[in-house]
Amino acid sequence: MPVAKNEKKGFNKLLVISFDGFRWDYDHDVETPNLDYITKAGVKAKYITPPFVTMTSPSHFTTITGRWVEEHGVIHNMMFNPQTLKKFSFKETQNKTEWWDNGVLPLWITAQNQGRKTGSFHYPGGGANYSGQSVYRSLVESLSHPDSNETEWRENIDIVLKWFTEEDFDFVTLYYGEPDQVGHLKGPETEERRIIIRQIDRTIGYLINAIETHNLKDKLNVIITSDHGMTTIKKAPNVQEILLSKYINFKNLTKFDIVDYGGHGMILPKPGKEEELYQALKNAHPHLHVYKKEEFPVHLHYAKNDRILPIIVYADLGYNINGRIIIYVNKGDHGFDNINMDMKTIFRAFGPDFKKNYIAEPFDSIHIYPLMCKLLGVNPEPNNGSLAITQEMLLGTLDPSQPQPDHSEEITFMVLIAVGVVLSILVVIFIVYVPYTIIKRKKGPNQEVEKMNRTQPETNF
Numbered sequence: 396m397p398v399a400k401n402e403k404k405g406f407n408k409l410l411v412i413s414f415d416g417f418r419w420d421y422d423h424d425v426e427t428p429n430l431d432y433i434t435k436a437g438v439k440a441k442y443i444t445p446p447f448v449t450m451t452s453p454s455h456f457t458t459i460t461g462r463w464v465e466e467h468g469v470i471h472n473m474m475f476n477p478q479t480l481k482k483f484s485f486k487e488t489q490n491k492t493e494w495w496d497n498g499v500l501p502l503w504i505t506a507q508n509q510g511r512k513t514g515s516f517h518y519p520g521g522g523a524n525y526s527g528q529s530v531y532r533s534l535v536e537s538l539s540h541p542d543s544n545e546t547e548w549r550e551n552i553d554i555v556l557k558w559f560t561e562e563d564f565d566f567v568t569l570y571y572g573e574p575d576q577v578g579h580l581k582g583p584e585t586e587e588r589r590i591i592i593r594q595i596d597r598t599i600g601y602l603i604n605a606i607e608t609h610n611l612k613d614k615l616n617v618i619i620t621s622d623h624g625m626t627t628i629k630k631a632p633n634v635q636e637i638l639l640s641k642y643i644n645f646k647n648l649t650k651f652d653i654v655d656y657g658g659h660g661m662i663l664p665k666p667g668k669e670e671e672l673y674q675a676l677k678n679a680h681p682h683l684h685v686y687k688k689e690e691f692p693v694h695l696h697y698a699k700n701d702r703i704l705p706i707i708v709y710a711d712l713g714y715n716i717n718g719r720i721i722i723y724v725n726k727g728d729h730g731f732d733n734i735n736m737d738m739k740t741i742f743r744a745f746g747p748d749f750k751k752n753y754i755a756e757p758f759d760s761i762h763i764y765p766l767m768c769k770l771l772g773v774n775p776e777p778n779n780g781s782l783a784i785t786q787e788m789l790l791g792t793l794d795p796s797q798p799q800p801d802h803s804e805e806i807t808f809m810v811l812i813a814v815g816v817v818l819s820i821l822v823v824i825f826i827v828y829v830p831y832t833i834i835k836r837k838k839g840p841n842q843e844v845e846k847m848n849r850t851q852p853e854t855n856f
Contacts, residue, residue: 406772407747408559408611411568411618412602413458413518414595415451416575416729418583418624419443419739425592429600430743433619437745438788440755442736443763445623447695448659448709449729449738451485451575454622454760455519459501459568461764461778463696468497469520470702477651477663477704486538495523499776502764503530503566506773511565514558516551518568532558542572543591548598556609566771571595578625582726583737616746616770620763623729626737629713631721635680637710640719642679648672651704654718657730658711661704669705682711695733696779712737748789758784 419442422430433439445454446464448471456462456469464470474483474494488494503513504525514532515521522535541547548571558564574591581587599619606612630636639645639654648668654660664672669687677685686707691698698707710716712735715723731738742755742763748770762784768775769782769789 404565404772406565407770408564408615409566409618409767409770410555410559410615411458411518411566411620411767413455413568413570414574414619414621414741415570415572416578416623416625417595417621417741418578418737419741420736421574421583421588421592421741422596425589425596427592427596429596429603432603433599433617433743433745435752437617437743437749437751438753438755440742441757442739443620443742443757444733444739444759445621446759446761447697447733449623449731449733450657450659451622452488452519455570456495456501458620458622458760458763459503459518459520460499461502461761461775461780462499463761463779465697465700465703466779467499468700468702469495470697470700471653471661473653473656475651475653480651482653484538486536486540489519489522489535492523495520496525498526500525502767502771502773503568504528505768505776506566506771507531509773511771511773512563514555514564514567516555516567517570517572519570521568532564536570536572540572542576543594545594545598548594549601552598552602552605556605556611559611559615560609566767571598575625578727579725580727582627583625584627585726613747616748617744618763618767619741619743620760621740622760623733624736624738624740625727625729626713626731626735628715628723628725628728634714636717636721637680637683637714638717638721639676639679639708643672643675645719648675652718653704654708654716655723657715657725657728658709658713659730660708660716660718662706662708663704664706672706676706676708682714683716684709684711744788750788750790753788755785755788 446457448464450472452472453464453469456467457464460467472485472488474488474491475481483491501520503515503521506513507528512531515530516534517536521530521533551569555567555569558567574588574595577587577591602617606615643649645652648664648671649662650665651663652660654662662672673685673687676683679685688698688703688705688707691707697703708716709730709732712731715725715728717723729738740760762780764778765775765780765782766785769786
């Protein structure tokens with residue numbers, strides 16, 4: 396059957412909502428009736444794998460561009476300059492076009508160039524300019540913006556849905572900073588985290604009702620996803636924490652570093668000090684992985700970018716990389732290898748173009764981009780994703796996991812009917828033709844004699 400479409404435009408509208416730090420299993424220990432409802436009314440992936448590095452800005456930009464982190468260039472949450480030694484916080488970086496605009500166009504701009512009207516509501520990267528173009532409407536979080544105000548969450552939904560109904564937007568991204576904030580401050584295995592998941596579920600219930608109220612049920616597709624998971628940070632005295640200053644002298648060996656930021660870091664050595672720094676760190680701690688940039692694992696699609704510093708470090712799950720002193724206070728964090736299940740995240744989707752009660756196998760978040768392009772009827776930019784990974788969740792495609800109807804009996808029946816019709820025609824021909832032929836043969840000689848007698852001239856002797 397064909398995919399349902401908005402009759403006026405030939406495609407349906409699309410809302411993409413990201414709940415930062417929503418680990419793939421956060422709904423397993425909490426009752427989430429609204430998430431359960433959209434699973435039955437739409438699509439649920441078992442989990443999705445974010446790109447490395449498992450941070451907010453790099454992962455969100457992979458979703459909106461369909462490119463690996465090393466290709467789109469947003470390699471960290473913080474914009475930094477190793478020459479000036481400046482670093483900017485996550486929220487400060489949202490207003491820094493020079494961090495985001497690296498020659499790769501996000502879907503907002505691509506869609507606009509093809510006649511779509513797009514908006515970004517607090518979504519990372521939405522406030523930047525790309526090759527001189529900006530998102531038609533973009534709201535960027537203020538530095539003091541609260542993450543967990545439930546009333547504001549609902550107001551944001553109302554605003555976005557009015558963009559669709561009153562201003563005819565086609566594509567909008569909406570970002571929420573939870574449950575990431577609670578996961579950092581309190582930890583992922585806490586009652587505080589379960590409370591915020593219940594709040595998210597109530598917000599999704601509000602969204603479902605608001606879609607009905609705005610008469611968008613048959614016109615709006617919704618994707619709900621996230622950027623990474625969360626894990627509990629291991630602390631002394633239970634473990635030996637990673638403290639780099641135990642193994643290196645920062646003043647003598649390093650010019651610039653980004654550490655004290657979870658399980659991932661980078662270091663720029665002083666001139667001529669790279670090998671000494673590398674050798675000092677590579678076997679320093681059993682849970683610390685140290686690489687020269689050119690030797691970093693290729694499958695992580697991270698290191699082939701000019702912004703990557705010469706030495707890359709990342710820790711085993713749950714170990715924070717501390718630099719000079721241990722000042723780290725977070726109870727939970729991310730940034731670890733995306734192979735770890737604690738780094739996996741969620742994917743839900745519903746709307747007129749999605750199948751119902753469909754469970755998708757796990758996939759990489761990079762494949763969300765071509766799916767969004769398909770839903771919007773947009774020709775994608777070059778990307779690393781594949782529509783083949785997600786197209787089975789759309790209406791109009793067969794589900795290979797489900798048994799397909801067996802039409803062999805119908806085919807056999809139709810063949811028998813056809814054979815019967817042919818035999819019937821042959822029988823009629825036989826009944827009509829054979830007697831006619833017999834009669835003709837019987838009459839044939841007498842008629843010829845009579846004809847000869849009539850035509851032969853009479854002779855008198």
